[in-house]
Amino acid sequence: MGRARFRPVGAFRRERGVDMQHVHAGAAKPVQIIGRSSSHFTRVPLVFAHELGVPFEFVPIHDMTVVDPALYAGNPALKLPTLRRAGSLVFGAENICRALADDADAKLRIVWPEQLRTDVARNAQELVWHGMAAQVQLVFGTVIAKLPADNLYFTKSLQGFAGALGWLDEHLPRVLDTLPSPRDLSLLEVTLFCLVDHLSFRSTLPVEPYPALVRFAEEFARRPSAARTPYRFDPPPDA
Numbered sequence: 001m002g003r004a005r006f007r008p009v010g011a012f013r014r015e016r017g018v019d020m021q022h023v024h025a026g027a028a029k030p031v032q033i034i035g036r037s038s039s040h041f042t043r044v045p046l047v048f049a050h051e052l053g054v055p056f057e058f059v060p061i062h063d064m065t066v067v068d069p070a071l072y073a074g075n076p077a078l079k080l081p082t083l084r085r086a087g088s089l090v091f092g093a094e095n096i097c098r099a100l101a102d103d104a105d106a107k108l109r110i111v112w113p114e115q116l117r118t119d120v121a122r123n124a125q126e127l128v129w130h131g132m133a134a135q136v137q138l139v140f141g142t143v144i145a146k147l148p149a150d151n152l153y154f155t156k157s158l159q160g161f162a163g164a165l166g167w168l169d170e171h172l173p174r175v176l177d178t179l180p181s182p183r184d185l186s187l188l189e190v191t192l193f194c195l196v197d198h199l200s201f202r203s204t205l206p207v208e209p210y211p212a213l214v215r216f217a218e219e220f221a222r223r224p225s226a227a228r229t230p231y232r233f234d235p236p237p238d239a
Contacts, residue, residue: 031056
């Protein structure tokens, strides 16, 4: 199957921390995405929201050391991101992406994990999720909690992370060629981009040993949705 070309969707503008597309007076209140601009798990639904043209308000979580569920929009697992819409909460990146797609006026051709029909593509999605979780473990454990990086928990996590990236780099052309086409978007490609780009933001591992992943991320970064969701540290509330 041929590789789909990336198709830009809509122009967005940012006003007072709210990303909106063609919002007019009297329009319905936009949904809220609660998370961190520095988080790859948060960036995944942000990219989807831009691609789908869904107006949203971004609500940052400033302190990940707090253990009060209220800070995480009521998520009892103390995790992010969370979507708040019409009095309802949706937990987790993939769940939020599906909810945004369900509610969007734009009906894009999206490839979800259950539509992956080859072992290599299914393995790729599994390893991307693993890599994203490992990145969180390493950053939270050694940077935020300041635990020793030479602890077996982190050294094994780092080695497994490198192994997953190496596998993805080696198999990426085949993975992309087996994705259903034509398509506008796939969760696999969005999560892979968010993971690879995060390596340059949070340097747990160098990206140079993975040239195929770097080329993929550079190509995906041309999409307006990627350009509008750069990693950054959210300023504190009193800034």
